[in-house]
Amino acid sequence: MSESQTIKLGARPIELVDRIPTPEEVFKLSKIGWKEVAFILMGPAFIAVGDAFGSGEWLMIPVFTVRYGWGMAWAIWLLVLCxxxxxxxxxxxxxxxxxxPAIFFSRLPGGPRFWSWFIAINHAARVAWPGWAMGAATAAAAMILGRIPGAADAPFVRGIAAVLFFIVLLTLLFGGKVERMLEIVMKVLTAFIVIALLFxxxxxxxxxxVLREFAVGL
Known part of the structure; x- marks a missing residue:
């Protein structure tokens, strides 16, 4: 195979190469040390790390645990594994x-015309729709009230959800470059979550x- 070659993969062409570029070539660095790893290479990865903190593990399972006890502990490991x-x-x-992934999906049958719309709608329904804000608001309300919010607390929860949703919206609108802003936010949130949990x-x-009850739930 030559140094580069273009073939058709699915609905779109793709370029084949003999080798994957090194991190030094990608980030245009002469050498990579721990500082470069922490502040340059790992930068965009924190967005994926933040996204990996799923609402299921952090919102749904704690609610189930409070309501039904540690008998639901097995679901935590199942969600983490998935x-x-x-x-x-x-x-x-x-x-x-x-x-x-959004670009890769466009290679499937249906092509970019179908998958671009499908992914946009799916992502909006999964992420942009205020469902996650409601989940986070429920957790925040539980911390404020000291109990799981009930039907009578619905207006309070919706108010918190609206505030959280618009905080995220304003952060993205006025935070400069979206990728850089997400990187900073995810670094702070990831550090906060890990430190808060451990210490x-x-x-x-x-x-x-609690550990004995948790072990029984496994």
Missing amino acids: QAVYQIMWTRLIVIYGEI IVLPLTIKMD
């Missing part, structure tokens, strides 16, 4: 084909009786 497989699958495809939540909440 999330890991999902993320690794797309990571491998991106490395092999050099395309993000605040775990020491204050994990006790032997």
